Amino acid sequence: MKYVDEYRHAEPARQLAELIRRTVTRPWSIMEICGGQTHAIVRFALDEMLPPQIHLIHGPGCPVCVTPIEIIDKAVAIAARPEVTFCSFGDMLRVPGSHKDLLTVKSEGGDVRVVYSPMDAVTLARKHPERQVVFFAIGFETTAPPNAMAVAQAARLGLENFSVLVSHVLVPPAIEAVLSSPSNRVQGFLAAGHVCAVMGLDQYRPLAEKYRVPIVVTGFEPLDILQGVYLCVKQLEEGRAEVENQYARTVRAAGNPAAMRQIDAVFQAVDRKWRGIGPIARSGLGLRDAYARFDAETRFDVADLQADEPAECRAGEVLQGQIKPRDCPCFGLRCTPERPLGAPMVSAEGACAAYYRYRRQGLQE
């Protein structure tokens, strides 16, 4: 596939690894924010191509992973209602809530459906006026424009049987939470390319300046990630702390203004709780008052539901880069993709799932 295959060739990857090796003079810790990048790093063993001084820390950029357990409980409560058709991206179905996951609700007769796009849920609501169609609107800034459009379209069409359970989160507040933590070890960031395709680079400049860290906007293919690491290491070695764009084929400095306008029309910044990390001020998106009638939490009266995180799962430490998945005593034993204790083992962007899928042999090391 064009724009995928050519970025997976071994020879240019070796050249980039060699460039990094020639540039690095001392140890550096670099965090890749996005779980999609974590998966590429583990899958293509990019970390093993790097010189030993470069330590990659996996970041919290997995929307499924950071969704707090009480939101899953709210989804389960809503999906179990007989009048509800509950629509979600596939990743969310296996994430364990306090008592069950959405897949269990489905097996018990709940009308739970996997959709490819939020617009599919709008179409369902239009086709089935007798059903209450609820869409599970989660994700970072990449899914915010599609989800905002779904709500706006439902409003335009006057759909009264459509609502959204919103758990949107934002990347820059998460970077700031990592950087301001007293135990922070991260010296440079690979920012999530697709998030920046929407939001542009501006939000990252104050962070690079305030915390004196290079932030390199990076793509998702092996050559992208290696080049992102190279640019980041080069900045660190030269004592620079700038926002740089490795992924210019997709990311414009100004982002996507039409998408940003639509997000701003439907959503506003709200405080959000992150699984394993806790509450972060203004770190998410919630519906604006003009669209509050589409809020599934109030429509189905689940807004006050509270829940505690499972004690055994060490997702919080994994998500903050404090431990690697294999350092968790449950990894691969009591926690597997079939029977996950926590979300990072479920999601296609979760660090635990990446290590389980590609690095299980490491258990015998």
Next chain:
Amino acid sequence: MCLGVPGQLVEVFQRDELPMGRVDFGGVRKEICLAYTPEAAVGDYVLVHVGFALSVIDAQEAQEIFSYLEAINQAGEELGLEPPEAVP
């Protein structure tokens, strides 16, 4: 969820007042909303997330990394540097 997929726009049309398109992903074709990439034309490659094109891929920028590596290679040869070691 943030895993965008590049595909080629093969057709554009309107539905329910929204600009839509058909995008080819290596042989699999899907209907995609083009509301956020109104500039996309048939033949362009777009980056698609959950049914929406979020960016038009810049063909020239896409070549940059390869031109850069080639330039480094040439410079290396002129300086008599060893080619990069093979990494297992």
